[in-house]
Amino acid sequence: MSFELEMAARLAAGAPGVSPAPSRVSYDHVVLPGDFPDPTVTKIGDTYWASATSAEWGAVFPIFTSKNLLDWELVSHVFPEKLPDWAGSNFWAPEFYYENGRTYMYYTARKKGGMLCVAVASADHPAGPYTDHGILVGQEAGSIDGFAMPDEHGDLYLIWKEDGNSCHQDTPIWAQRLNDERTALIGEATELFGNDVKWEGPLVEGSALVRHNGWFYMFYAGNSCCGKGCNYATGVARSRNLLGPWEKHEQNPILDRNTTWKCPGHGTVTELDGRWFLLHHAYAAESHEFVGRQGLLSEFTWNADEWPEFVNRSPQAPALANMARFNVADEFGGDRLGLEWQWPIGQQPATAVRHGQLHLAAHDSRLGALLARRTHAATYKAATTIDFAKLPIDTFAGLAAVGDPYNALALMAGNGQLQIWHLKSGKQQCLVTIFIDACPTLTLRLEVWGGQRYRFAYSTDGATWQPLPTENFTLNGTYLPPWDRGVRVALVAQGAAGSTATFNNFIIRNQR
Incomplete structure (x- = not known):
């Protein structure tokens, strides 16, 4: 065997004393x-x-x-x-x-x-x-x-x-x-x-x-x-x-x-x-x-x-790959929001971050004031915990999948109720309403499969989940993305000027 062939064989076999090319x-x-x-x-x-x-x-x-x-x-x-x-x-x-x-x-x-x-x-x-x-x-x-x-x-x-x-x-x-x-x-x-x-x-x-x-x-x-x-x-x-x-x-x-x-x-x-x-x-x-x-x-x-x-x-x-590295867990530490948060152009909401809570000033528009995060996957779970007992009368706080302010699916809490809001081309419907017993905090959850199927649930203790009843158990969100943008997950506060919703956290867990 020639020297060249022998060295090639050693390299292929990982022979000791021969370092493969980086x-x-x-x-x-x-x-x-x-x-x-x-x-x-x-x-x-x-x-x-x-x-x-x-x-x-x-x-x-x-x-x-x-x-x-x-x-x-x-x-x-x-x-x-x-x-x-x-x-x-x-x-x-x-x-x-x-x-x-x-x-x-x-x-x-x-x-x-x-x-x-x-x-x-x-x-x-x-x-x-x-x-x-x-x-x-x-x-x-x-x-x-x-x-x-x-x-x-x-x-x-x-x-x-x-x-x-x-x-x-x-x-x-x-x-x-x-x-x-x-x-x-x-x-x-x-x-x-x-x-x-x-x-x-x-x-x-x-x-x-x-x-x-x-x-x-x-x-x-x-x-x-x-x-x-x-x-x-x-x-x-x-x-x-x-x-x-x-x-x-x-x-x-x-x-x-x-x-x-x-x-x-x-x-x-x-x-x-x-x-x-x-x-x-x-x-x-x-x-x-x-x-x-x-x-x-x-x-x-x-x-x-x-x-x-x-x-x-x-x-x-x-x-x-490893979609977990794109998970979001914001506990609202410090005194200001991170740079990753977004809002609709011309509609920057008033916010305050203190003592591990986000205070989001409400707006009386269809969906209300929005603070959103980009998504990284089409299948994920998102959740937030709100101070339910401290919500002012006629003020709703919630969690939404948002294409833009005219197209969204949202789970909203307020006035002792939970509601699913369906907003399409600016037309809003309340699909589901249930009444909730008084409790200090309420955790809302959104589940998405393939960007198209949506399901909502809530918990009064952060551990036991109750799904909201919808036809066929899921909602169709195919209409959500605008022609040029992806879907965001948003915290929402809807109500009269001067009212505020308080959020204790914001979580996204991605799946393949």
Whole structure:
């Protein structure tokens, strides 16, 4: 046997004295689990920063930090409380740009009473606080997905999509130069390309650019992004000059669905130790729209023709495992809520955290004041314990599965009763009412299977559970997720202004 064959045999057999080559660490993972669409990532110094779409949930544009691209910490928000005066909804697609010690966040929002616009905010530190500088562009059909990129001469341009698909028109990608302050457009806009290939369907969007070996590469998304019928995928185009001409890759889409992940798209390129990655979103096949679009890291390489390639042209991240690590157990310690809590845009409730309790000011809207958490699985149990005896008259406190303030299933306690509220398209029904004997505290439980079947129960002692009677024992919650968001679990307080509900804990236990 030759020396080479003998050494190969020893390596295969794990022979002593021969160390196998170190395995290559995989970075293909879900790194922003839960509903985090349109993620963006940039590196500033030795730290990576990420954010994602908020849509209709505050606080707006979460800011995460990481040293290794895999482990992320939520540290702040671009707009933690006060929203820009001009903007009302659709807080989408944030994109970082860092220059000369200042961080810019280019983002999409809908002008109050008007169209979708691309705007910009900036800060002296990437964690904020941010100052909003207002609208950069708002075309009649809408303008979304802004991305800042220097051209081959070092002049900074804004790249964005004209939202023509909103009115059955094409969706050109535009570029226009930014001023020296990076807060306004100057000169004329140049059209780069549009949706002219079959797989792209009615749109191209979500542009993210990187320069490599003298080429500008634009990663972009095509077709339908969201919901049950989505068929989103990722393509790439390249050009020697930022303003074109652009050449689309013949192998597009370069990132498409597989059995684990559906509709991958709208991401940003980053690099670590000479390895290249796209941080993008995709639906987990087993939970799909009920959890929402999650943030995945997918590695790619450059082929001999200098085009990016992903393994099997699809996300290689494994499905989320060990779901217990995403369980929630908030005992309301300290003196403030954690950054993970959310509320509907423009409806931030008044809260106080003291002595291990959350005091949530009630609201007299259909569902009331909401404080919500993202879900990570489509099958889970959630529970909360309320101070039942201290609830004011005509004030209800409860636990709800919420798509948005117009679509929810809730178990509500008040006036000596327990009720199941069914809210669909803004129309509210009380499905069940039972009377409860006086007791100091009441624990409410929500059980969900596959995001579709819901069941409620209660306990007066925290140990013995009584299910609430419903037809066929479960309720159908298929209608809950909006077209672009996952379902949240929320604490709810409904009643007159000045009344307050008190919660002792909040728990989510995930299951596969």
